[in-house]
Amino acid sequence: RLFCREKADFSDVKMLLTIRKQLRNHPALIPLFFFIGGGAAMSLMYLARLGLRNPDVSWDRKNNPEPWNKLSPNYQYKFFTVNMDYSKLKKDRPDF
């Protein structure tokens, strides 16, 4: 009986205490929390990275209206590169 409770409670602290008691009785749930929590955390972090670092996103329409026009040839915008080293690229385009 994994989810039996003694009385209905809605406060977050009581919920966490209940979860901790259930975890002590069923330690098999720990890997589940770890992987699901880790996956959710990684997805949210990547979304945050995309929202804040992606040059296609403009938050401040007054001071930074079109960040996609200010790309640097040496900066790595992608999360991960396999073979390319962006810091070693030459900048052979004219400035505007």
Next chain:
Amino acid sequence: MAHPSQLGFQDAASPVMEELLHFHDHTLMIVFLISTLVLYIIVAMVTTKLTDKLILDSQVIEIIWTLLPAMILILIALPSLRILYLMDEINDPHLTIKAMGHQWYWSYEYTDYEDLGFDSYMIPTQDLAPGQFRLLETDHRMVVPLNSPTRILISADDVLHSWAVPSLGIKMDAVPGRLNQTAFITSRPGVFFGQCSEICGANHSFMPIVVEAVPLEHFENWSSMMLQDT
């Protein structure tokens, strides 16, 4: 090119396609192992006379069958993401070709140095020479130099098409009004076939793509010859 009753991918002609092949082998092996295990368990459960009505739960097996699938998924995800980012890298192409999809043919433009452009229609079945492949051959092939990073810009003139060559591991939609970019390196000389991969009307199945990879001198001779013809 594909051959009858083929089950796997075509032989790779570019490094990216080799990576995709190896990743597919790796993942398919994992899938086969899991499926064999599950099938064995099903047969064992169905054909046993042992029953235990008092087993309710077990913490150890729950931990095992949470950890093991999670590790297997990570083992699949890491190479997959690596290949995904690898395919996006376009490192200093030496040649840029524009492929435009029309109803129902492709046209290729090599405009880096001179103004070379030509259309590529499928050879109708009744006009095939002996040894040519039905529904795959074209009158003009897209010739590229061997071992040279080539960028290809793909768009369409009328409706959606898709430029696909399985041996090179490329498929990119040709969208009217949009310029899609992809790049490849042909690692061996040869002729590589593909077919239009987005429904585009009556002759959607009859507008194939043929890429011919040749050494650089042959490419230069071919492009001079094509320029003189047009």
